[in-house]
Amino acid sequence: MTAPAVPLRPLGVAEVLDGAVRLVRRNPRAAFGFALPVAVVQAALVAVVLTTTYSAPALSTVSELLRLLVSLSAGTVLAGLFAPVVVSDVLGRPIPAGEAWRRSRGARGVLLLVVLGVVVALAETLGLVLALVGGIWLWGAWAVAGPALTVEGLGPVAAVRRSFRLTSPRFWRVWGVRALGSVVTEVLGLLVTLPFSALAAYVGSVGFGQSTGDITHPALFVTLTALGQLLAVALVAPIGASIDGLIYVDLRMRVEGLDLVVAAPSSPPSPAPAPMPVSAW
Secondary structure, eight states: OOOOSSOSSOOOHHHHHHHHHHHHHHOHHHHHHHHHHHHHHHHHHHHHHHHHHHHOGGGHHHHHHHHHHHHHHHHHHHHHHHHHHHHHHHTTOOOOHHHHHHHTTHHHHHHHHHHHHHHHHHHHHHHHHHOHHHHHHHHHHTTTHHHHHHHHTOOHHHHHHHHHHHHGGGHHHHHHHHHHHHHHHHHHHHHHHHHHHHHHHHHTTOOTTOOGGGOSSHHHHHHHHHHHHHHHHHHHHHHHHHHHHHHHHHHHHHHHOHHHHHHGGGSOOOSSOOSSOOTTO
16 A cells, blocks of 8 residues: 555645645546546537637527536546546555546446536536526535546436535535635636637737637637647646545545544454445545
8 A cells, every 4th residue: 555645534625635636646647548538528619619609609608508518517527537546546545547447437437427427517507597506506516426426336316416415514615625626727727728828819810809700810719729728628627626536535534434434444343334335445
């Protein structure tokens, strides 16, 4: 066993954020290997949105909603894929990307994650559009649905229920940590995309407040913007996925005493039953 990226006990906010970065640095193949396909899809969608806005401004709102749906879905999928790596590392038993894929149930697991991600994204987006508070609440209540699906081998419906049960006792803490993590990743992503956005604005002769229809070189503008988005997602999205994975582990320790269950073999036997077997990890 190796020293974990974070201590095996309930985590503070700073430990979650710092631990997320540590986990990505310790597991680069899994982090970027899982994130790259997601980044390609999102970059392609950015190109579609920009092209649509340029050629058919009336459809720009629909394109932006589709972009939000894909972004939310991708976050759930990536958090679920990276969760086995996070849990194993926290328990001091790091695993390679191939083993993480196997524990996520391979292509079948990815399909289930995509279904879960689409359902979660639709519900959260509708909640935001129809009732702002509803979408905000779902964003916190379903925060760990992806990790629950892959780590515990659940189906999409069971994973949503499991996330609700885990987050309910610590809802505002989960929401706050996740929101802070989102701010951090958004800032990091902005720093990555800023050079590409600036170059795209220069070659497209786009001034402040200028409409998309006035771009002089639309194809190059779209290409540079999409490339910046691809790099931003590939480099930063694993940190967001790692934050969700650490929130899941932290909830398991706070709500179910996972840290005590793991430490039990080196301690005197306790008559209390474990809330969930962890032998697979």
